[in-house]
Amino acid sequence: MPSKPAPIKKSPAKKAAEKAPEPVPEPEPAPVEAPPADAAPVEAAPTEAAPGAEGEAAPAEDAPAAEGGTPAAAPTAEDDAAAADADAPADAAPAEAAVVEEAPTPPPPAVPTSAPLDVSVDDVTDSSLTIKWNTPETIGDSGLDGYTIEYCKDGTTDWVPVPIREIGERPKIRIPRNLKSCYVKQVGDQINLVIPFRGKPKPVVSWLKDGQPVDTRVNIRNSDKDTIIFIRHAQREDSGVYEISVKVDSFEDKATITLQIVDRPGSPANVKLLDTWDFNAALEWTPPKDNGNTEITGYTIQKADRKTGEWFSVLVHHHRLTATITDLIMGNSYSFRVFAENQVGISEMSAVTKGVATIHKTSIVYKPPEYPERDFSEAPRFTTPLTNRTATVGYTTKLLCSVRGCPKPTIEWLKNQVIIGKDPKFRQISTQGVCSLEIRKPGSFDGGVYTCRAKNQRGEAVVSCKLVVKQVILPEAGKEKGK
Incomplete structure (x- = not known):
């Protein structure tokens, strides 16, 4: 049997080239040429080189491709190290045989990320459902970038990825802290409230006031992340409970905002002069019909002498519906009026008593003291x-x-x-x-x-x-x- 060919020795320059970090390109196969019509068929060259005499070996380059046949076989695993010599001339014999080096050990394969755990389905409706799962037990070296959701129709085995646009986020309204309680503004003030929310795809936002559609005077502006309610000049009729609804598919979140527009109150009603005695006068009245859309905080009582007609405040921030005016001057006549107060201010109009309090002069008879008469004689x-x-x-x-x-x-x-x-x-x-x-x-x-x-x-x-x-x-x- 013929022996295996001896390994080809490489020159030192070729050894240095192999040690370089750049990969050695593999030789491209020679193109196949069509044989002439009158040429006799030739057998394809064997995949291995023909053996020679024992102790001698013809180089692989000495086996040219048969004319009209298939190209020469590719080098074997033992000849991978000699791929760089493919361009050498066929008739040039190497001076010395090359030493074959072993290939480096490949790194261990990367650990893959395991599948999510406890996958479950709930909240199933006619058009949507909710899928829940837990984080995978094993996460690979490259980390976890996200999840891919696929679905398969009943009766088929084809799994189809769910488009990203169909993966939504439940809507959630975030009411600012200052709007969680009653929001109070005065008549004529400008109102500009921003209500942020979240939800995907873009939610559908709607507003109601006291269960009815919002008036056209109230401007509503919506975006992907918030909604704005804007009123240029607030009026009393703008007060009420505003309900905001953010809806994504079948999911919906609602929140309410209470808006209170306040104004100065009206004047008290039915001011009466109950009684006058000595230097005092007693008054009584009823609360105003219009409290300015807020609580009445007190009353201001003033008096005026009928001779001068000038008004002076005698009681301020009075909380009762009755009052006693003291230190009136004898011989003078007085009129009284009452103003209502709330957190905005004092009422523009007042209620004046119909009656007049007159402090009459009382007759005084001086009676000198009686002393015993002394006899000076x-x-x-x-x-x-x-x-x-x-x-x-x-x-x-x-x-x-x-x-x-x-x-x-x-x-x-x-x-x-x-x-x-x-x-x-x-x-x-x-x-x-x-x-x-x-x-x-x-x-x-x-x-x-x-x-x-x-x-x-x-x-x-x-x-x-x-x-x-x-x-x-x-x-x-x-x-x-x-x-």
Whole structure:
């Protein structure tokens, strides 16, 4: 039997080329040429090279393709390392045989991701159903990118993927926190509310107000992710419960928003003046018919004097339906009016009392206190007595004393125990208890004892003095010189 051909040795340059990281391209098979018409058929070359003498081996390149036959067989597994020598000339014999290297060990195969667990079907309707499953037990090295859903019609074995557009998301409305309670705005304010939601494919959004379609004044704008309700100038009739519905196929989510548009209240009704006493007046009234669409927080009471007509607040933020006005002025007449208050402000109009509260003047009679009458009467008493005097003839002189007594005493002057009376030579004066006796140009005979006597109903008092009247004596020498 012929032996196997010896391996072909490779040159060092070819060994370096094999060690390079780039892969060696496989040689393309030679094209098959059609044989000529008169050519005899030739047998195809065997897949293996013809053996030679023992110890010798013809190179694989020496077996050219038979003319008109099939191309030469591809190199065997042992000759894979010599693929790079395919371009060498057929008649060139290699200088040395090449060494065959073993192929590297391939890496272990990647671990595949296992199938989802606990696949179940629920919420089956006429047009939809819900599929649920759990995460696979084993997830490959490349991770989990998603799931592919397929369905198979009954009676067939063909599985068809579900289009992505048919895989939807249940709708869910997300009401902002400030809209979960009653949303309050004043009349004339602008309202712009954004309500986000989610759902796939694009949900169908609808609005209702108190169970009825929304008024055309209310603008609704919808997108894939939210809906907007816009009112340029809010009015009282815009108040109510707004219901939003987001629907995807047979799934639907609903939510409500309560909108309250408030305004200032109307005036109180039936203000009455119940009573007036002393400096006080009592009032009573009923709540206003229009509270401004919000709770009444209090009342303001004012008064006006009918004389001046000016209004003054006497009670503010009063919570009762009755009030007592105090500290009114006597003789004045008053009118009263009441305003209602809420969280927006005070009412534009007020309710005025029909009656007038008049504070009348009461007659006052002064009655002085009665005290026991005191008796101030007393007998005359001289506080300053008469003193002895010396007078000169021809020079007027006075005698003085003072006396007290109640009632006023009567004063009498006496000379040598004889009442002087109305003698023109003497002048008697009595003022504020001071008694005086004036002696005009007394002579030597006017000297003597003078007495002052005071008398009244309670008694009598006497005081005396001595008056000496001297004569001026001129010396003789003086007289002669005068002559």
